[in-house]
Structure formats: C-alpha cells, structure tokens
Amino acid sequence: MIFKVYFQDKANEVPVRENTKTVYVNGDSxxxxxxxxxxxxxxxxxxxxxxxxxxxxxxxxxxxxVLEI
Known part of the structure; x- marks a missing residue:
C-alpha cells in the first residue's frame, strides 16, 4: 500500500505549515x-x-x- 507522509525537515523545530513537505512510501501499515x-x-x-x-x-x-525503503 502507498502512504503519503507529511513531514518537516528538522525534528527539533516547531512545525510550520509553509515548510511541510510530502513523500510517498510503500509499506504494509x-x-x-x-x-x-x-x-x-x-x-x-x-x-x-x-x-x-x-x-x-x-x-x-x-x-x-514512491520511496522503496
């Protein structure tokens, strides 16, 4: 199944909507x-x-x- 992941580049910063990026990942859940x-x-x-x-x-x-990880 394909999942769309919304993320921020830096884990230690407060999320800002304008900086949100997406990536598609193939996974089971x-x-x-x-x-x-x-x-x-x-x-x-x-x-x-x-x-x-x-x-x-x-x-x-x-x-x-789609990222195949």
Missing part, C-alpha cells in the same frame, strides 16, 4: 512506514493511506515518486 522513516531525522506530522481515486489523482503529479 502506518506503523511500518514510521519505522522505515525512523532513521531519518525528520518530524513526521501525518501519515495517510492513498488508494483508489485519491491514488490516481496523486499519480498525475510531477512530484509523485
């Missing part, structure tokens, strides 16, 4: 995705499963790249 990204020093704000029409919409974006 939200917990699995968080474990895969744990080694990176980022502040994960939200993990959202992407499927169906939502996935099709996201795939149309130029920035759609």
């Amino acid at each position: 939200e917990k699995d995705v968080r474990i895969k990204l744990k080694s990176r020093e980022i502040n994960i704000e939200f993990v959202q499963a992407v499927k169906g029409a939502h996935l099709e919409y996201e795939q149309q974006s130029e920035d759609f790249k």
Whole structure:
C-alpha cells in the first residue's frame, strides 16, 4: 500500500505549515512506514493511506515518486 507522509525537515523545530513537505512510501501499515522513516531525522506530522481515486489523482503529479525503503 502507498502512504503519503507529511513531514518537516528538522525534528527539533516547531512545525510550520509553509515548510511541510510530502513523500510517498510503500509499506504494509502506518506503523511500518514510521519505522522505515525512523532513521531519518525528520518530524513526521501525518501519515495517510492513498488508494483508489485519491491514488490516481496523486499519480498525475510531477512530484509523485514512491520511496522503496
């Protein structure tokens, strides 16, 4: 399943909406995705499963790249 992860680059700073970035990660569950990204020093704000029409919409974006971790 593909998950869209909203995050901040620096784990020790207060999240600012304008600095939020996204990445797509292939994983079994939200917990699995968080474990895969744990080694990176980022502040994960939200993990959202992407499927169906939502996935099709996201795939149309130029920035759609799924990380295989």
